Amino acid sequence: MNREQLLDAIGQADEKMILEVAQLRSxxxxxxxxxxxxxxxxxxxKGRKRLVIILAACMALALCSxxxxxxxxxxxxxxxHITNDPDGMKTARYDLPGDIRVPFSAITGDVVNSTxxxxxxxxxxxxxxxxxxxxxxxxYDPETNSISIDDGFVDNHLVYTDNPGVYExxxxxxxxxxxxxxxxxxxxxxxxxxxxxxxxVVSMGIPSxxxxxxxxxPTYTLSLIKLIRAGGIDGVxxxxxxxxxxxxxxxxxxxxAYLRSVALSSETRTVAGREFSVLYTTSxxxxxxxxxxxxxxxxxxxxxxxxxxxxxxxxxxxxxxLEWMNGFAD
Amino acid sequence: MTDSEIVMLYRNRDEEAxxxxxxRYQPYLMKTALQILGDExxxxxxxxxxxxxxxxxxxxxxxxxxxxxxxxIAREKAIDRLRYxxxxxxxxxxxxxxxxxxxxxxxxxxxxxxEADAARLSEAISRxxxxxxxxARHLFLGRYFYFDSLKDTASYCGMSESKAKSMLHRTRRKxxxxxxxxxxx
Numbered sequence: 001m002n003r004e005q006l007l008d009a010i011g012q013a014d015e016k017m018i019l020e021v022a023q024l025r026s027x028x029x030x031x032x033x034x035x036x037x038x039x040x041x042x043x044x045x046k047g048r049k050r051l052v053i054i055l056a057a058c059m060a061l062a063l064c065s066x067x068x069x070x071x072x073x074x075x076x077x078x079x080x081h082i083t084n085d086p087d088g089m090k091t092a093r094y095d096l097p098g099d100i101r102v103p104f105s106a107i108t109g110d111v112v113n114s115t116x117x118x119x120x121x122x123x124x125x126x127x128x129x130x131x132x133x134x135x136x137x138x139x140y141d142p143e144t145n146s147i148s149i150d151d152g153f154v155d156n157h158l159v160y161t162d163n164p165g166v167y168e169x170x171x172x173x174x175x176x177x178x179x180x181x182x183x184x185x186x187x188x189x190x191x192x193x194x195x196x197x198x199x200x201v202v203s204m205g206i207p208s209x210x211x212x213x214x215x216x217x218p219t220y221t222l223s224l225i226k227l228i229r230a231g232g233i234d235g236v237x238x239x240x241x242x243x244x245x246x247x248x249x250x251x252x253x254x255x256x257a258y259l260r261s262v263a264l265s266s267e268t269r270t271v272a273g274r275e276f277s278v279l280y281t282t283s284x285x286x287x288x289x290x291x292x293x294x295x296x297x298x299x300x301x302x303x304x305x306x307x308x309x310x311x312x313x314x315x316x317x318x319x320x321x322l323e324w325m326n327g328f329a330d
Numbered sequence: 331m332t333d334s335e336i337v338m339l340y341r342n343r344d345e346e347a348x349x350x351x352x353x354r355y356q357p358y359l360m361k362t363a364l365q366i367l368g369d370e371x372x373x374x375x376x377x378x379x380x381x382x383x384x385x386x387x388x389x390x391x392x393x394x395x396x397x398x399x400x401x402x403i404a405r406e407k408a409i410d411r412l413r414y415x416x417x418x419x420x421x422x423x424x425x426x427x428x429x430x431x432x433x434x435x436x437x438x439x440x441x442x443x444x445e446a447d448a449a450r451l452s453e454a455i456s457r458x459x460x461x462x463x464x465x466a467r468h469l470f471l472g473r474y475f476y477f478d479s480l481k482d483t484a485s486y487c488g489m490s491e492s493k494a495k496s497m498l499h500r501t502r503r504k505x506x507x508x509x510x511x512x513x514x515x
Contacts, residue, residue: 003432004413005448010474011405012452013459015398020464021471022358022397024486025478128496212493 077297080266080277092266092279100300101245102185107222109182114167114203115220121164122207122217165207165220171199177227185299187242189229190327192320196231196238206248223248236317237308240324242301269294271322272329278321290314294321296328303328333396340388347388348381355397359404365477366408367415376411380404405475428477431498435506436515447514454512458505466501469494 078096171177174189177199181187205220223246230239269276279293291308305324309317331350339347359380363373380403393399459467465487472483484494509515 003429003436005451006432006436006455007409007429007474008406009448009451009455010471011402011409012456013471013475014456015393015395015402017456017459017467017471018398018401018475019395021468021476022401024468025361025472025476025482026358027486125496128499212490 075273075298076275077303078277078295080268080279080295082266082279094277094295094297094302096297096302100297100302101247101249102183102300103247104222106184106300107182107225107244107246108184109180111169111181111201111203111225112222114169115205115222117167118165118205118207118220119217121167125164126212126217165205166202167205168200168202171201174199174227174229177201181225181227181244183225183244183301185301187227187244187301188298188303188328189227189240189242190324192233192238192240192323194231194233194320196229196233196240198228198230200228202226202228221248222246233320234316235309235313236320237306238320239306241304243304244301269321269325271325274298274325274328276325290317292317292321294325296325298328337388337393337396340385341392343389348385351381351384351396351400355400358397359400362401362404362476363408366405366412372411372415373408376407377404379407383407401476428474431502432474435502435509451509451514454509454514455505458508462501462504465489466497469497470501473498 078094081093081095083091083093169180171180174191178187178189180201202225203222204224204226206223207218207220209218211218225244225246227242228239229241230237232238265280267278267280269278274296277295279295281291281293282289288310289308290311291306294305296303305321307317307320331354336347336350336354339350356377359377360373363376363380364370367373367376380400383403384400387403391399459470462470469483469487469489472478472487473480478486480494480498481491484491487494489497506515
């Protein structure tokens with residue numbers, strides 16, 4: 001292989017990604033002859049960056065609203081909306097009925113010290129060093145069109161982040177991870193048969209300033225904490241999360257969002273007296289792979305479960321999702 | 331007229347498709363080609379080649395994102411033209427710098443790639459790019475798809491040149507590591 005072949009391969013990049021950059025170029029150009037490809041949405045880049053990075057691996061969400069509302073037959077965590085965007089993408093958004101951010105005093109565990117690591121990461125980045133952080137994505141093997149079942153977190157399936165304001169710590173058990181967070185409320189991570197092995201807590205901080213050339217690292221304020229458990233179960237890739245936003249997180253309402261151009265659809269499932277929202281997506285590159293994301297919110301914690309599977313594993317994926325939903329039963 | 335309507339004109343073999351494409355995307359395609367070729371006349375010829383290629387290919391390909399589809403063609407045509415020029419020792423400045431930077435990722439070998447290898451490499455690159463944080467991806471594509479200068483790329487990505495340089499360096503290192511693990515290096 002040579003550089004020309006590498007450049008040719010870059011030239012075959014996904015058109016949506018090329019368009020993203022075209023929009024940035026177009027929006028920033030002061031050349032009157034430069035085309036405005038689309039009406040570029042006003043996006044606060046820093047906020048957007050933070051949002052995208054923390055949710056980098058797969059489905060994304062985000063939020064900031066309240067507890068649950070009581071429906072006629074079941075409690076409702078939030079309402080899922082899907083809209084068609086002018087650029088051909090679809091956006092899903094999970095709206096909650098109020099503000100679920102918690103005060104700093106509600107977080108009492110060692111996770112509060114993660115902001116010190118963020119300062120160290122900032123310095124490492126300034127010094128041109130790699131930041132030792134990765135966030136897991138599902139493990140799909142395009143050669144065999146199947147999902148790995150060995151729970152192997154192969155490096156080349158991990159998603160990296162360059163943001164020094166993100167820190168991840170791994171644990172051997174859910175209990176240890178919950179202790180590390182020290183949330184004064186309750187966190188419920190329903191157990192799943194098959195016991196996915198990878199458990200981590202990702203925390204995110206907001207820097208006191210954005211100057212990359214500052215003499216000293218900025219101070220970081222903890223804005224989001226996310227407990228993640230992931231792994232393969234019988235050929236189905238799973239990733240369940242519990243997310244807590246602090247009072248430092250964005251007060252903009254909500255959220256979500258995950259952009260997909262194909263087959264984005266949703267449904268609601270009533271299980272254990274709760275109405276869960278479920279989002280279904282496929283991707284252009286792996287059209288045979290379906291990902292279902294179940295969403296729930298309770299007691300100021302946003303919960304999600306991603307299951308990614310091929311058609312022949314649908315029944316197993318369904319049973320995993322049901323097991324997770326039943327885990328919230330009173 | 332929307333992009334979908336323009337594509338429909340192509341499919342109906344209506345020459346209005348070309349006029350509408352030129353009206354809407356000529357500056358964008360010119361900028362894309364000019365960034366690589368650095369010569370207006372060459373860029374204009376390249377964009378004309380792009381229209382011709384789109385006219386011939388769209389009934390078969392049915393693009394979802396028309397401007398990105400056209401940009402890919404324009405880029406390919408410009409690089410082909412550049413390689414021809416390269417053999418004559420005339421190359422565009424930004425292309426040359428970007429090309430040089432990619433030496434971090436790969437040292438040139440004379441190993442010829444099969445079509446299957448090229449497809450595998452393209453697939454791997456797409457997967458790598460999708461896994462990158464958006465800022466790093468925008469920066470990488472700005473530099474190595476559009477061949478924009480470091481200054482311009484950093485500007486529209488909303489960061490300083492030094493940060494952009496550092497991020498590009500790290501991304502190239504990650505790409506090298508990724509390609510090694512994929513067995514492509």
